[in-house]
Amino acid sequence: MALKDKSQPVALVASPERPSRADAESAIRTLLRWAGDDPDREGLLDTPARVARAYEEFFAGYSKDPIEILSTTFSEVEGYDEMVILTNIRFESHCEHHMAPIIGKAHVAYLPDHRVVGISKLARLVDIYAKRLQIQEKMTVQIADALQEVLQPKGVAVVIEASHQCMTTRGIHKPGTSLVTSRMLGAFRDDPATRREFMSIIGSQQIHD
Numbered sequence: 001m002a003l004k005d006k007s008q009p010v011a012l013v014a015s016p017e018r019p020s021r022a023d024a025e026s027a028i029r030t031l032l033r034w035a036g037d038d039p040d041r042e043g044l045l046d047t048p049a050r051v052a053r054a055y056e057e058f059f060a061g062y063s064k065d066p067i068e069i070l071s072t073t074f075s076e077v078e079g080y081d082e083m084v085i086l087t088n089i090r091f092e093s094h095c096e097h098h099m100a101p102i103i104g105k106a107h108v109a110y111l112p113d114h115r116v117v118g119i120s121k122l123a124r125l126v127d128i129y130a131k132r133l134q135i136q137e138k139m140t141v142q143i144a145d146a147l148q149e150v151l152q153p154k155g156v157a158v159v160i161e162a163s164h165q166c167m168t169t170r171g172i173h174k175p176g177t178s179l180v181t182s183r184m185l186g187a188f189r190d191d192p193a194t195r196r197e198f199m200s201i202i203g204s205q206q207i208h209d
């Protein structure tokens, strides 16, 4: 099953054009030289290899399929039809404009319609999209739409708040700012009481941070 968002392929790892690890390390040597340093000095000798390994971690989400992660659902829910909410899912991502870190938390909720998914899957879903180059708005939509597509629930809500290091450590230099984005589908969009309940639950969580 493919995601509707064709702008971001589910897996890029299989691409035959993927450069080799050696290509990646040599690109990092170039960046070190371009920054004004000497990649052959002792302290930097292992840096290209370390950075390449760090990139494997930062961008591990390209090799994982969010739809597959969610596809084990449980239909025996004893008639449970109230909201399922996982709050304060901490994530680390990188902005696609500067490759600078985006650090924040996501709150994910859905209103089940016969099917639920293991709660750890909600956190993994956030991670899969976070571990790619992102803009926060797109990530918010991707998480919500993947849940909608697989679980077909009565509603989905995703709120993300994050600090963007491209704004805090460079450019406009505004530390302490955070960007809040949300996507509400189904009952969370159409029913003000459902949306209010969700917002009040994630609001009360934040007080205890």
Ligand SMILES: [Zn+2]
Pocket (backbone or CB within 6 Å): 095, 096, 097, 098, 099, 100, 164, 166, 167
């Ligand atoms: Zn940026």
